[in-house]
Amino acid sequence: MWIMLDFILNGSPLGDAHHVTEHVVSPEGSKLQTSLSPSKTDWIGQRKAKPIRILLPRSLRWMENLPPDFQPRQTSETFPRIANALAALSSAPEELTSYLDDLLVDNRGRRQGFPVRVLSELYALRAYYATLHS
Numbered sequence: 001m002w003i004m005l006d007f008i009l010n011g012s013p014l015g016d017a018h019h020v021t022e023h024v025v026s027p028e029g030s031k032l033q034t035s036l037s038p039s040k041t042d043w044i045g046q047r048k049a050k051p052i053r054i055l056l057p058r059s060l061r062w063m064e065n066l067p068p069d070f071q072p073r074q075t076s077e078t079f080p081r082i083a084n085a086l087a088a089l090s091s092a093p094e095e096l097t098s099y100l101d102d103l104l105v106d107n108r109g110r111r112q113g114f115p116v117r118v119l120s121e122l123y124a125l126r127a128y129y130a131t132l133h134s
Helices: 002-009 040-046 057-064 073-078 080-089 093-104 116-132
Strands: 021-025 031-035
Touching: 057 073, 057 080, 073 080, 073 116, 080 093, 093 116
Parallel strands: none
Antiparallel strands: 021 031
C-alpha cells in the first residue's frame, strides 16, 4: 500500500483512470486524501495520434490487388484515412464488413454522407467481400 502511495505522491505518470481523488488508509488507520489529477499539460504528448491523411503504400498495394471494378480510387483520393483503414482490415473480412456497414449506415444521425462515387465504391467493395467470404 505504501509503495503505491509513494508512487502516486512522487509524481509518476498515471493513466486517465486515475483522474479521481483516492482515499488511502495510513497504518494508523486515518484516511489520507490524495488528488490524483495531474495538470492537463502533462498529457499533451500522450494523446491518441490523429489518423494519417495520406494514402499509405500498403493501402495502395492492397487496392492494386483488387479487381479493377472494385478498386476504391475515388475513396482513396477523397478519404485516404478510410482507404487506409479498409486496407488494414482486409485480412479480417468480418471486421472489414462491419467497418463498411458502419460507414454506409448512419447510426448517429449527424453524418453528411459521401459523394455518390465514393458511396458506390464502398457498396461495390462490400459486395465484393461478401461474395468472397459468404
